[in-house]
Every structure is written in structure tokens, then in C-alpha cells.
Amino acid sequence: MNIGLFAHVDAGKTTTTEQILYRSGKIRSLGSVDTGTTQTDWLEVERNRGISIKSAVTRFNWKDQWINLVDTPGHVDFIAEVERALHIMDGAILIVSAVEGVQAQTEVVWQALRDLHIPTFIYMNKMDRVGADPSRVLSEIEQHLTREALPIQAPCGEERTFSGVMDLLDEGMSLDATLNPYQIELMESLAEENETLMANYLEKGTLQASEMLPELIQRVRETTVFPVLFGASNQGIGITELMDAIVNFFPKPEILTNAPVSGIIFKMERDETMGKVSYVRLYKGKIENRENVYNLSRGIEEKVTQIRRIEGNKAQDIGKLEAGDIAAVYGWSEAKIGDIIGSADGVPTMRSLGVPLLTVQVMWENEDNYTKVVEALQMLTDEDPLLGLQWIKEKRELHLKVMGSIQMEILVQLVKSRFNLDISFGKPSVIYQETPKTSGEGFIAYTMPKPCWAVLRFKIEPGERGSGISYHSIVRKEDILERYQNEVARTVPEALKQGLYGWEVTDLKVTLVAGEHHVMHTHPLDFVVATPMGIMDGLANVGTKLLEPILHFKLTTPETFSGKLMNELIQMRGTFDTPKVNNGRMELSGSLPVATSLDFPARLGSLTKGRGTLKTQFKGYQECPPDVEATRPRIGVNPLDQSKYILSVRNALK
DSSP: OEEEEEESTTSSHHHHHHHHHHHTTSOSSOOOTTTTOOSSOOSHHHHHHTSOOSOEEEEEEETTEEEEEEEOOOSGGGHHHHHHHHTTOSEEEEEEETTTBSOHHHHHHHHHHHHTTOOEEEEEEOTTSTTOOHHHHHHHHHHHTOTTEEESSEEETTTTEEESTTGGGOTTOEEOTTSOHHHHHHHHHHHHTOHHHHHHHHHHSSEEHHHHHHHHHHHHHTTSOEEEEEOBGGGTBTHHHHHHHHHHHSOOOOOOTTSOOEEEEEEEEEETTTEEEEEEEEEESEEETTOEEEETTTTEEEEOOEEEEEETTEEEEOSEEETTOEEEEEOOTTOOTTOEEEOOTTOOOOOOOOOOOEEEEEEESOGGGHHHHHHHHHHHHHHOGGGOOEEEGGGTEEEEEESOHHHHHHHHHHHHHHHOOOEEEOOOEEOOEEEESSOEEEEEEEOOSSSOOEEEEEEEEEOOTTOOEEEEEOOOTTTSOHHHHHHHHHHHHHHTTSOTTSSEEOSEEEEEEEEEEOTTTOOHHHHHHHHHHHHHHHHHHHOEEEEEEEEEEEEEEEGGGHHHHHHHHHHTTOEEOOOEEETTEEEEEEEEETTTOTTHHHHHHHHTTTOOEEEEEEEEEEEOOTTOOOOOOOSSOOTTSHHHHHHHHTTOOO
8 A cells, every 4th residue: 555645844743654664563653854864855965954855755654554655845946756656545534634724735735636536535634733723624625625535533621632532442431422523523524425324313313333433445546525534643643543544445456467567667766886775666567577568658678687675875675566555666777757668557646746946057157077966967858858958068057947946945955965976056047938829830841951851741730738748630641751750749849948038838739730751761860950949930930939937825914014015916917806814914825927926925024023924835937018029049950041951950050
């Protein structure tokens, strides 16, 4: 069984993981986030900063059930790690602080869990802290997450102890309706969807645990009910009950070891002696050492040299990976994160949470380290493809895409600790996008200098906002052979990486409407060369407009600062709904362009004397105002300069 821990930063995921490992007997003594001694935060930078930056897999046994537990980062700058871990889960525990309540990252992860239909518990942590208010947080859960959250424990008392702790797992106990309102709510909620339970409840005024448990288990697994549990992980309170809930309520994965192999690579690392390490969740079949395995995404077979179970910084050779389990596979030099292994049958569709909104130039003091810096960043990009390393060789420049300032700080420390290299970053700039202004066509006849022959005509149309790139062909295979058309389809997304202003082009439909090959003169690479020229010709004909990233924000502040802040938001081109005022505090919700609000979180403290709070999350891209200009230098030769471009791809340009 594969279970993930998810939360906003500092809600207590790593502490909860440590307590689970300790109480299950996996470890003999408790580690601490503060002292950098936990099992899952084993990287030097994680121990120094006290935050998780990588998802970490560990394993424990509870009541004869082996469970893979994945501790994920909580900071928004590392949402990509969360995104990749989501797709391998049989169940999830969403941790919410009883003090801070539902936060921005909590909502993002919750929506992703619902989209993937993953059974989920909500674990309200930090019940021992000053300011803990479970009733308020339950209201926030109902308002911002779901109305189907159902407490199966009852918090009470001045010392934040619990009554009715996991009563439902004691089948011999009757839940007397006089005990507490949480039990009444639980019985009524389950009875509403089950005629037999409703009849018994109306007749007796109460229900036996043995009656309710099967209904509760079924509804948890159907993701129509989400149990709420309470605890104080720092003191080990509520941990045993949480582990009981995991083995009782979450579904066990179906073990289909005799079926054809089907799995996904969800994480990538690099071993100093053995090279790439591919973390695989296998849904069907089995993989063994020295076996050749087909990578569907790459269209190649690669040999397994070793299979290990990784727990933190420890590894154990297990020799075999079976359906339903997670392990690290060695020997796949061409593999990438997100690759489908074997067939795609049973593998869930990847959902994107992380969208880097900033780009930064990498700098280094010692010019002799140039090649080493390139190699280090290439390795890090293998582990996190969203970094999108751009290497402009002719200018000896390196650029990365990042989520925010914390990620930049971590990258500097990571490069130092792992590769002993000193780097820094230039000032971050916003990542814009381009999209077609109107519909039109692009044409290219690549027939000179011989030998070559590739003729293409594309229709380019604007797409709906957020639709990405849509490509298809209506050309007969007699006019362009299928293998040549495959080259076109593969090259179109690459050709759209840089538009008229140098930004990636998105939200468009590209249709190959006409073209031809030549029986004697055509080589498949001719269509690889021709496609960018045809696409850029089309973009030049239809024109493009800029899109900018937009944040959704929630701002709360004392009412006395409302006028000043609303003026600030207007100056930043922000839009917002009618303010809400409650107990002397104003709440504003709306949208802000990233480009105009980069320094707003830092300025908010001084604007509100430290009494304002701001929550933001990525909303999407929208069209820039006409007066906004943003261009990026093109990498390589522009395909619009066709003669020069052809010479460059033929390596004949000096």
C-alpha cells in the first residue's frame, strides 16, 4: 500500500512520519526536524533549513500490513515534487494545523487529490499548541475543502485530549448518541445513504460500530466521505489511531503480477557510482534484475542492472519489483520523470500543479567551472524537469525556470553541497507566453540546396485559454509518408518553444493541411528541418499577442489599512471583489499579475505594520494590456531567416 503525507509547509508532515516510524518499530529513537535528525529529510540542505525539498519514500509494517509512506514537501516552491508523488498513491493523509487552519497549499493539494479520486484522511495536527481551535478549523475545512469531512474522533477538554478515539474500530462498542455531537453527526451521515442503517437508527436512536464500519470503509474508498482525525504529532498523540485508520480504511492495491508490465517513473536521482536512479510505481506485472524493460514514452528497451528499496539515505537490494509496490531501478540511462514503463494500462493521467513563473540567469565566479556548472544543472534538471535548463552555448549562458525565491536559495545551497560549486542568480524575470492573434497559414517548400525535399502547409488557429497545443494532420499518407508525418508531429511542439517575441507559444490549434515528399530526394530529417520554418512563417502571418501569469490572492488586514491597500492593488493592475469586513478586519479576494506584484509580499509587512496576511496561488495566463512589452532574446537562428537557418542546421554556418 502506498500512502502520501501532504500539507502546507510547517503543518507537521515530517514529524508525523517520524512518529509513525517510531511507533511501528521501524526506528528505535525519534529524530527531530529542528536538529536535522529525521529519517526522510536526509539531504544536507534539508537538515540545515528544516524543510523538505524532495519527496522521500520510507516503509513500515503495522498489523501485518507493509506500507510505503511518502513524505512530500510543503512549500509551494517545491510543488512539482508533490505533483509527481500524487500519481502513485493508494491513499493520502492531508495534514492541517489546528492553529493555522486551511492554507493556500492545502487547497491546491486537496483539489488535485479530488481530481485523481484518491481516498483521503484529514489529520488535524498541533492540537496541543496555544491557539489550537478545532471547531474553527473544521468550519474552514467545510468552507474551503469539502462538506463531506467527517470527524471520527471527538476533540474536547482543556488539555486537548480526545474522547471517542477511533471508537468505530472497536466493533464491540455501541456508540451512545449521548456521548458527543461528533458521534451523532457520524451516525446520521452514514445512515443518510444507507436504508438499512437509517431504519435501525430511527428505531433504536443509535447504531452499533459493527453496523457502521462497513459503510464507512466503502464510502472512504469511494471518496464520498473524508474522515477527520486529531493529534499532536510532536507528542505522539493520535499517531497510533492514524496508523490504525490507514490499515482499516484505505484500499489495498490490486496485485496483478501475472499481467503485462505497467508502471510510471515518478522520481529521478543520480547515484555517484551507478548513474541514474529511476523510482518506479508498478501497477501491473513484475520487473527483475537483468531484465530488459520497454519504455513506452521513449520507444526503447533498457536493461535493469539492479532494483533497490530506498529509505532515506539507505538502500537494500531486493532484486524484484512487483505490482502495487515502489522501488528504485538502476540501469535506465535514457529514462525521464513521467515515463510510462511497459503499457499505459492502469497508469493515472499526470496532473500539473507546478508552473514556474520566473526565469533566472545562472552565474558563477570561476570561469574554469563553466563545464562543471553545466553538468550539475543538467543533473538537477533530470531530477526536476520543470527547471527547464536553457543552455545558450554561443553566449555561454545558463537560464533556469523557478517557482520563487526560496527555491533559488535552496538551489544555491544544493549545488554547493552536492557539487562543491558556487553559483548565484541574476534578477528573476517573469515568464510570458505567446498565442496567435488570428487564424492563418504557414508554408514552407524546403527543396534547396539538394538533396532535400519537404513541402508543408500548416493552418494555425487560436485555441481556448489554457488549452495548450493541439496538433493533427489531414494530409494523405500518399502525399507525405506516415513516418515523415510522425517527424512533423514530434517537431511541432519544439518549434513552438520560441515565438515572435522569444516566448513559448500556447493555446493554439495547428493542422497540417497539405504537403508532399519526394520519392528520391526526401530524407526524414528534411521534415524536422522544414517544420520550424513552416510554423514560424505561420506565426509571422497571423501575429502573436503576449500572455502574462496571474495569481489569485486572498488578503486580510485591519480595516484601517483598507484604503491604502486597495490603492496599491489598483496600481499593480489588480482586480478584486467587494471587500468583506468582519470584526474590524477586511478580506479581499481577486487577481494580480505576477509581473507587477513580485515585491508585494515583502512590502505588505510595512504597509500593514505586520498585521496583514496574503495567500496566493497560480490562477493561469491571460492576455497582457496593449502597453505591456516583453521580449526575450532568441536562442539559436530564427527559422524566419530561412537561408541562415538551413545553413545552421546543416552545420555549415560560420
